[in-house]
Amino acid sequence: MVEQGPSRDERRAEKKLKGRFAPRLGWGGRFGGRVPVEDTGTVYTGPTSQAGGIYPFLLGSGLPPRGVPVGRDLLTGELVCIDPSGWTGKLTTNPGVWVMSQPGAGKSALVKRLCMVYAAYGFMPCVPGDVKGEYSDMIRELGGSVVRIGDGIGRLNPLDSGPLKGRVKSLPVKQREALLDVLNGRRLETLVALLSTKHGLGRAPNAIERSALDTAVQVASAAQTSGSDPVVGDVVQVLRDAPEVLRAKLSAEDERYRDLTREVVAGLDNLKGGPLKGLFDGPTTTPLDIAAPAVSVDISALRARGADVVSAGMIATWAYTYSSIDSARSIGMMDRSLVLPMDEMWRALRSGPGLVDSMDAISRLNRTTNDVTIYVTHSLLDVEALPTETDRAKARGLMDRCDTWVLGASSEEELLRVTGKRSLTEQERMMIGSWSSATSTGLDIDPSYADADGPSPTEEENARHPGRGKFLIKVGSRPGIAAALELTAAELRLYRTDNNRRRMTATGGGSR
Numbered sequence: 001m002v003e004q005g006p007s008r009d010e011r012r013a014e015k016k017l018k019g020r021f022a023p024r025l026g027w028g029g030r031f032g033g034r035v036p037v038e039d040t041g042t043v044y045t046g047p048t049s050q051a052g053g054i055y056p057f058l059l060g061s062g063l064p065p066r067g068v069p070v071g072r073d074l075l076t077g078e079l080v081c082i083d084p085s086g087w088t089g090k091l092t093t094n095p096g097v098w099v100m101s102q103p104g105a106g107k108s109a110l111v112k113r114l115c116m117v118y119a120a121y122g123f124m125p126c127v128p129g130d131v132k133g134e135y136s137d138m139i140r141e142l143g144g145s146v147v148r149i150g151d152g153i154g155r156l157n158p159l160d161s162g163p164l165k166g167r168v169k170s171l172p173v174k175q176r177e178a179l180l181d182v183l184n185g186r187r188l189e190t191l192v193a194l195l196s197t198k199h200g201l202g203r204a205p206n207a208i209e210r211s212a213l214d215t216a217v218q219v220a221s222a223a224q225t226s227g228s229d230p231v232v233g234d235v236v237q238v239l240r241d242a243p244e245v246l247r248a249k250l251s252a253e254d255e256r257y258r259d260l261t262r263e264v265v266a267g268l269d270n271l272k273g274g275p276l277k278g279l280f281d282g283p284t285t286t287p288l289d290i291a292a293p294a295v296s297v298d299i300s301a302l303r304a305r306g307a308d309v310v311s312a313g314m315i316a317t318w319a320y321t322y323s324s325i326d327s328a329r330s331i332g333m334m335d336r337s338l339v340l341p342m343d344e345m346w347r348a349l350r351s352g353p354g355l356v357d358s359m360d361a362i363s364r365l366n367r368t369t370n371d372v373t374i375y376v377t378h379s380l381l382d383v384e385a386l387p388t389e390t391d392r393a394k395a396r397g398l399m400d401r402c403d404t405w406v407l408g409a410s411s412e413e414e415l416l417r418v419t420g421k422r423s424l425t426e427q428e429r430m431m432i433g434s435w436s437s438a439t440s441t442g443l444d445i446d447p448s449y450a451d452a453d454g455p456s457p458t459e460e461e462n463a464r465h466p467g468r469g470k471f472l473i474k475v476g477s478r479p480g481i482a483a484a485l486e487l488t489a490a491e492l493r494l495y496r497t498d499n500n501r502r503r504m505t506a507t508g509g510g511s512r
Helices: 007-019 046-055 108-118 136-141 172-196 206-223 231-243 244-250 256-271 300-305 305-328 345-351 351-367 381-386 389-401 412-419 426-435 447-451 489-495 499-506
Strands: 068-073 079-082 097-100 124-130 145-148 295-298 339-342 370-378 404-407 470-475 481-485
Touching: 068 108, 097 108, 108 124, 108 136, 108 339, 108 370, 108 481, 108 489, 124 136, 124 305, 136 145, 136 295, 136 489, 172 256, 172 305, 206 231, 206 244, 206 256, 206 295, 231 256, 244 256, 295 305, 300 305, 345 370, 381 389, 381 412, 404 412, 412 426, 426 470
Parallel strands: 097 370, 097 404, 124 295, 124 339, 145 295, 339 370
Antiparallel strands: 068 079, 068 481, 404 470, 470 481
């Protein structure tokens, strides 16, 4: 059988098609543009700001698809992940994360996503002071331990030794003495921080008072039997008894000694009574379980006592929690890395130097321990609320040591302040600023309420922040990656923290 060639019409169509697209070396004939040699092209390099003028459709390279999935890239649709621990030494120099946006934009939901996923990777989520009690459900769901502090609920001993209790006496002499020195130093710093609050002395203890406290803590600790810790009342009693070692330390006797220690004794008495009564005046009611998959210290019950009591509670719980974990690591009882969400950071910054010093110490060690520390706040102005320039410098250092920034909806004024710390392009500022603007109707409706358990909320309760779940992830000096957080049904149940949702609970309209 002879194969039939193409028909005349087919040849015409093929010729027409060849005339539509130029061959590799161009068309032949006059004015055809044919070249004898194929041009290899010229490669130009330049910054994005300049190259964007030639080809304006440039995007920053995506983040590695490993770690904690956040959501879809708002521009490309690809999966965006965040992995502060895995990026350390590669994309970043430390695992610190700075999260900032307006209230209601979903900061807490993103932080809880980080805790949940990192828990599956073997990290231990640790919430040292949960002011709202919003992490308790998630910690329990992970099989963790929640310690509650408040009226008739539980008490915390600021001088508690945590997992070292009952183990110090069994250690070799040199190791025991070294650990006791470290432990007593932590006890002293906790007392100094608590005394600096309004319900203590209202100021930092002076040099003589610190010296007296140091000796009193050591004497009170040495007087304890194995398996017990001193309490604030024991330190007060030592100061009032005025043992020889303490009088020799201050080089004072009788009336002179009482004059030097009168105010610090009154400050310690204030920690045992008044608005703080029942919180720090005895042994710890429920010890922290460092063997649990996750831990949290819930101090939401303190909110009824006022902001100053909450600040004192945060100082005590942060010191107790991290001291317990650090002590357990020092004797080999624990080797897991932590996820430390420092939520409600504005409270910590406004409470005084105690918490700032604690955060500063943690941030300097997290590269060594691989602890992912997450600082959550609303504005960079929170840093300026600190009373002294020294404290403000420490707080600015926290920001500088965070190589990963996650920015949600913020005002234009706030973004200009951020630009002083992290370079933001005009397009990035416009994008983040657009998330803080309401839609033309004045309301954005939260569709996730339709899937939540319980009755449908009213129209007013459906309103949500227009930039909810939208974040720009800035890693070092790389271009930002904009992603939209999408919550699962389980996360919607565990993460809901809106005031609207709490109002429903208070009126009996639903369950949290």
